[in-house]
Amino acid sequence: MKKQLFWWGERALLVFVAVVALFPILWMFLTAFKQPLDAYRVSIFFTPTFNNFKAVFDEPWYLGRMVMNSVIVASVTVMISVPCASLAAYAFSRFRMRGRKFLFFLVLSTQFIPAVVIVLPFFLMFRQLGLLDTRLALIIVNLAIVTPFVIWMIKGFIDAIPVEAEEAAMVDGASRLRVIRDIVLPMAAPGILTSSIFCFILTWNEFLFALIITRREAVTLPVGLVNFRTERGDLWELMSAAGVMITVPIFIMAIIIQKHFTRGMTAGAVK
Amino acid sequence: MRDRGLPFVLMAPAFLIVLATTLYPLSYSLITSFREWRLTRQRRPGDFVGIDNYTGAFTNHEFLSSLWVTTVFVTISVVATVVLAMALALLLRRTGRLHTFVRIILILPFAMSPALIGVSFRFMFNPEFGVLAQGLGAIFPFLKGVAWLADPRFAMGILIVTDVWHWVPYMTFMCLGGLTAVPRETEEAARIDGASGFRILWEIILPQMRGVLVVVAILKTIFALKMFDQVVTLTGGGPGASTETLAYFVFKVGFHWFDMGQASAMAWILTAIMMVISIWYVRLLMSERKLVTA
Numbered sequence: 001m002k003k004q005l006f007w008w009g010e011r012a013l014l015v016f017v018a019v020v021a022l023f024p025i026l027w028m029f030l031t032a033f034k035q036p037l038d039a040y041r042v043s044i045f046f047t048p049t050f051n052n053f054k055a056v057f058d059e060p061w062y063l064g065r066m067v068m069n070s071v072i073v074a075s076v077t078v079m080i081s082v083p084c085a086s087l088a089a090y091a092f093s094r095f096r097m098r099g100r101k102f103l104f105f106l107v108l109s110t111q112f113i114p115a116v117v118i119v120l121p122f123f124l125m126f127r128q129l130g131l132l133d134t135r136l137a138l139i140i141v142n143l144a145i146v147t148p149f150v151i152w153m154i155k156g157f158i159d160a161i162p163v164e165a166e167e168a169a170m171v172d173g174a175s176r177l178r179v180i181r182d183i184v185l186p187m188a189a190p191g192i193l194t195s196s197i198f199c200f201i202l203t204w205n206e207f208l209f210a211l212i213i214t215r216r217e218a219v220t221l222p223v224g225l226v227n228f229r230t231e232r233g234d235l236w237e238l239m240s241a242a243g244v245m246i247t248v249p250i251f252i253m254a255i256i257i258q259k260h261f262t263r264g265m266t267a268g269a270v271k
Numbered sequence: 272m273r274d275r276g277l278p279f280v281l282m283a284p285a286f287l288i289v290l291a292t293t294l295y296p297l298s299y300s301l302i303t304s305f306r307e308w309r310l311t312r313q314r315r316p317g318d319f320v321g322i323d324n325y326t327g328a329f330t331n332h333e334f335l336s337s338l339w340v341t342t343v344f345v346t347i348s349v350v351a352t353v354v355l356a357m358a359l360a361l362l363l364r365r366t367g368r369l370h371t372f373v374r375i376i377l378i379l380p381f382a383m384s385p386a387l388i389g390v391s392f393r394f395m396f397n398p399e400f401g402v403l404a405q406g407l408g409a410i411f412p413f414l415k416g417v418a419w420l421a422d423p424r425f426a427m428g429i430l431i432v433t434d435v436w437h438w439v440p441y442m443t444f445m446c447l448g449g450l451t452a453v454p455r456e457t458e459e460a461a462r463i464d465g466a467s468g469f470r471i472l473w474e475i476i477l478p479q480m481r482g483v484l485v486v487v488a489i490l491k492t493i494f495a496l497k498m499f500d501q502v503v504t505l506t507g508g509g510p511g512a513s514t515e516t517l518a519y520f521v522f523k524v525g526f527h528w529f530d531m532g533q534a535s536a537m538a539w540i541l542t543a544i545m546m547v548i549s550i551w552y553v554r555l556l557m558s559e560r561k562l563v564t565a
Contacts, residue, residue, distance in 0.1 A: 013362055014369050018376050021440070025379055027402055028391050040400045081288065088285035095278035103282070110293040112493050112549035116521045117538040118292070120531065121299035144292030151285055176277055205384035207500040212526055222386040225504065236394050243387050254382040258375055 025247070031240035039237040052241035063242055066224040070246075073135050073220060074203040077142045081150050082196045086188070089154035090180060094163065111148045115208050118144055123212055133215045141209045146199045153198060157191025158184065194260040197253045204250060221246045297542075304535035311529050324536030334537060336512055337520035343427065344516055345495040348434045352491050353484060355439045360446030361472070377440035385437055389504030392433050396420055423513035426506050430514050433501045438494060442487050449483030450476075489552040496545055517541050 031039050032053070038046040056063040091097075092104055122141050123132070131137040165187075166179050174182070185192075210220045219227075221242065228239040304324055307317040328334050359377075363370050380388075395403040396419040408415035419425045453476055461471050477484075499518040502508055508515040508523070515523070521541060525534030 010362070011369065014373050017359065017362070018373050020436075021373075021376050021380050024388070024391050024395065024436070025383065027395060028387075031394070042400060042402045042405045084284040084288055087281040091278040091281040097275075097278045100278075103286075107285075107289060109546070109549055110289055112545050112552075113293060113297065114497050114518055114521075114538065114541050114545055115499070116518050116525070117300055117535075117542050118296045120525055120535055120538060121296035121303070123526075124303075124531065125296075125299075140292065143288050144296075147285060147288045147292070201382055205386070207384070207386040207503070208522070211503065212522075222384045222500075225386060225390050234394070239390055239394070243391065246384050246387055247382075250382045250384075251379060254378045255375065258378060 028240045028243045028247075031237055032244045034237050034240075036235075036237050039240070052237045053244075056238050056241050056245070061224075061227065061238070061242075063221075063224060063245060066219050066221050067245065069135060069138075069214075069218055070204055070220040073138045073142065073218075074200045076135075076139050077146055077203045078196050078199050080139070081143055081147045081199060082154075082192065085147055085150035085195075086154050086192055087180075088151050089158055090184060092151070092155050093158040094166075107148045107151055110144075111152065115145065119209055119212050122209075126213060132213060133217050135218050137213050138210060138218055138220070141213065142203045142206055145206070145209075146202055149202070150195050150199050153195045154188070154191060157195070158188055160191075161187045190260055194257050197257055200253065201250050204246075300535040300538060303531055304539050306532050308531040309529060310531055316531075320532070324532045325540070327533055328537050328540060333512055333515070334520060337515045337517050340427075340513065340515055341496065341517040344431060344434075344498070344514075345492060348431050348438075348495045348498075349488055349491045351431065351435050352438050352442055353488050355435065356442035356446050356487060357480070357484065359439065359443040360450055361476075363443065363447060364450055377443060379440075380436055381438070381440040383437070385433075385498075385500035386504045388433050388437055389501035392429055392501075393420065393505050396429055420506060421510050423510055426510060426514050430501060430505055433505060434495065434498055438491060442491060445487050445490075446480070446483060449480050453479045485555065486552070489548060489555070492548055493545060493552070496541070496548075 030044065033048040033050070034046050035049055035051070055061070088107075092100065119141065122137070126132045126134075126137045161184065165183050169179050169183055170176070204220075205222060206220070207222045210218075210223045211226075214220065214223060225239060225242055225246075228235045228242065303316065305319050305321065307320045307323075309317075363374055392403075395401045398404050398416065398418050398421075401419075404417070404419055408417070417425065419429060457475055458471055461475055466474075497518060498516060499522065502514055502516055502519040506514040508519055517537070518541065521534055521537045524530050524537060528534075
């Protein structure tokens with residue numbers, strides 16, 4: 001009797017947790033398919049429409065341009081930071097050189113600098129160089145938050161790979177670079193992929209830098225959300241449609257790498 | 272031996288990036304924090320004014336108020352996150368189909384853009400047609416017609432809720448990682464001896480989780496100190512200045528008032544606070560491996 005009660009209690013709690021986690025997301029998805037009138041009513045019965053998605057890509061919102069900006073900024077940031085970070089992570093993981101602890105400490109501590117501190121000088125610098133409101137500027141500042149984090153994460157993955165295979169290959173006369181290319185890279189690939197997706201998500205969701213550095217041309221999706229606050233009030237149905245555009249690609253990526261994701265999320269922090 | 276220079280070559284690109292994108296701007300803003308520089312009046316940095324910007328910060332009423340707001344926000348959000356994450360980890364610890372499903376679901380709040388979280392909670396708490404405002408009003412009559420985001424205490428509460436909602440999943444995964452290191456045998460033995468669930472939690476599980484929980488708490492403190500996005504998209508710092516956190520206030524001084532010197536000084540005060548916490552954290556991570564077994 002007591003055991004059964006416990007069983008049901010646990011089930012109920014789990015369902016409750018799932019509802020709390022999902023509800024805000026579901027509500028946004030529902031609203032994205034509502035007519036403006038339905039959006040201003042608490043109802044789950046309505047005739048769905050795709051008009052909101054059409055509207056956000058049209059005049060005057062041009063969400064397409066923001067999607068482009070977000071995609072380009074996030075992918076280029078990943079393409080620059082992940083290869084560099086992988087090499088550094090390997091060095092941190094495998095070599096016991098002098099100053100290693102200090103350097104790693106340096107990398108880790110930059111991770112905890114508030115973004116506001118970094119963005120002020122960058123704003124001034126980009127203003128001077130005429131780079132405000134460009135994707136290049138956004139990529140540069142995003143590298144700042146992402147790179148230390150990726151080094152940390154990939155190091156966690158490389159640490160978990162046994163060194164024996166590498167040592168054996170080196171004894172057989174393979175050079176260190178060949179070892180990295182032929183042995184370490186294939187084994188670390190899932191970890192590197194996970195870190196890349198993580199890095200993509202961080203950049204994709206980044207708000208503060210984009211808010212300060214972009215005005216019109218280089219605006220990314222999260223900042224674009226603010227545009228839907230107009231003199232006529234908040235256009236919730238359009239905001240939700242834009243929100244769906246922001247979340248769907250990220251959710252798909254997160255679910256695909258789900259197994260590694262939870263491990264990678266904690267590997268760096270706990271190891 | 273032939274590897275002697277190699278690690279440094281491998282690290283060079285990443286270090287160039289880190290140096291250029293963090294250490295350079297950091298030193299630049301440190302220098303700016305000792306200068307007079309209002310963008311509305313001068314294009315180029317002005318004279319050095321000693322520590323005027325720092326004394327200016329501590330005599331600024333709004334700055335002190337934002338320090339207080341930050342303290343309240345960080346404290347409640349950290350405590351709530353740690354407790355909920357630990358509880359959830361205990362709940363999700365067993366294997367089962369529903370457990371796995373919930374674990375996958377939990378990735379979503381974490382992957383969601385914080386700016387968007389702010390926006391969607393503002394929508395749900397709109398007093399006229401927000402689904403949560405309506406729902407809570409229907410369940411608890413005394414909450415009917417509350418102008419949620421126009422009330423300082425509720426606004427702060429909702430801000431904390433958005434932050435907790437966003438971070439609990441990540442912290443839960445960290446706790447789950449820690450729990451795998453807690454051996455089941457001691458627990459089973461205690462259970463057979465007739466120990467209550469509460470005692471097992473308090474005397475067996477929690478002491479072994481101490482290291483992980485400390486890490487979770489410090490990490491969450493740092494993230495909470497940095498929190499910015501939802502302030503912009505949820506409350507805009509309002510009503511009044513009741514949800515103006517330090518990060519948001521620095522942004523306001525810098526990019527609404529364009530007082531670069533003052534903003535840099537305040538940013539450095541925030542940095543100093545975070546540095547103390549993070550140095551403590553990193554040292555804990557690097558020296559006490561035993562403490563953090565996961």
